[in-house]
Amino acid sequence: MRITVLGSGTCELVAERSSPAYWLEAGGQGILLDLGQGAWRRFLNGGHQAAEVDAVVISHPHPDHMADLIPLMFALKYDPVLAAQARISLLGHSGLEPLLGALNQAWGNWLNPPPEVLTRRWLEPGEATLLGEVRITTAAAAHHPHSLAWRLEAGGRSLVYLGDSEASPDLARFAQGADLLICHCAGTDREPKTGHLYPAACGRLASEAQAGSLLLSHFYRVVDPEQAAASAANHFGGKIWAAFDGLHLELAASGTIAPPGACND
Numbered sequence: 001m002r003i004t005v006l007g008s009g010t011c012e013l014v015a016e017r018s019s020p021a022y023w024l025e026a027g028g029q030g031i032l033l034d035l036g037q038g039a040w041r042r043f044l045n046g047g048h049q050a051a052e053v054d055a056v057v058i059s060h061p062h063p064d065h066m067a068d069l070i071p072l073m074f075a076l077k078y079d080p081v082l083a084a085q086a087r088i089s090l091l092g093h094s095g096l097e098p099l100l101g102a103l104n105q106a107w108g109n110w111l112n113p114p115p116e117v118l119t120r121r122w123l124e125p126g127e128a129t130l131l132g133e134v135r136i137t138t139a140a141a142a143h144h145p146h147s148l149a150w151r152l153e154a155g156g157r158s159l160v161y162l163g164d165s166e167a168s169p170d171l172a173r174f175a176q177g178a179d180l181l182i183c184h185c186a187g188t189d190r191e192p193k194t195g196h197l198y199p200a201a202c203g204r205l206a207s208e209a210q211a212g213s214l215l216l217s218h219f220y221r222v223v224d225p226e227q228a229a230a231s232a233a234n235h236f237g238g239k240i241w242a243a244f245d246g247l248h249l250e251l252a253a254s255g256t257i258a259p260p261g262a263c264n265d
């Protein structure tokens with residue numbers, strides 16, 4: 001299992017941090033976790049092609065987490081080369097369906113690629129599904145009525161992506177024993193943001209979940225990534241990474257590692 005951070009930022013339009021998106025390679029599948037604005041540019045500049053994507057997972061319907069879904073749907077309808085190659089599953093909460101319907105209507109039916117090219121798979125909290133060899137389970141995240149937290153397991157490794165969320169005992173249970181827990185650390189310890197995590201809470205959640213390692217991401221300007229990692233480390237003894245766009249992590253049997261040159265850690 002290997003993950004690349006495409007976007008470690010938020011809604012803020014800054015050059016160094018694109019909006020939330022992660023490229024996960026697991027069990028022979030290529031999966032995009034969220035598609036915030038700028039995700040495609042990071043992905044394509046990284047040498048990838050859109051047809052490599054087997055699935056797109058949307059954590060919740062906020063624009064910074066799904067804006068780049070629009071160019072994908074448009075391209076799958078009007079780029080014949082991509083439409084001939086791509087077979088993509090779109091996974092999200094069922095509450096996404098009416099929003100996509102409204103967007104398609106607003107754009108005059110330009111965002112409705114054929115269902116065999118983009119297959120919608122809606123899930124409710126607690127539901128599970130298989131994507132090739134990847135087992136996917138969901139839980140309600142504490143952020144938006146249509147938020148889902150995601151657990152992905154393949155080849156004996158597991159990753160939990162909370163999306164935006166506060167912590168809860170249920171989410172600590174959901175993330176239990178994950179090799180990597182991805183937390184969106186949007187607030188500071190002094191100024192937490194409602195519906196989000198802050199550094200100390202990320203550390204406590206990773207500790208309660210007995211996670212193997214922790215990736216902090218979704219940084220606003222006011223959050224210093226290194227200070228956030230240091231604060232989380234007061235509560236969690238495992239490896240902690242502060243995300244930046246382009247960070248690669250391997251979830252190996254020996255633990256989560258960054259390949260040489262992939263990180264300034």
Ligand SMILES: [Zn+2]
Binds near residue numbers: 060062143164
């Ligand atoms: Zn959000």
Ligand SMILES: [Zn+2]
Binds near residue numbers: 010064
């Ligand atoms: Zn967000």
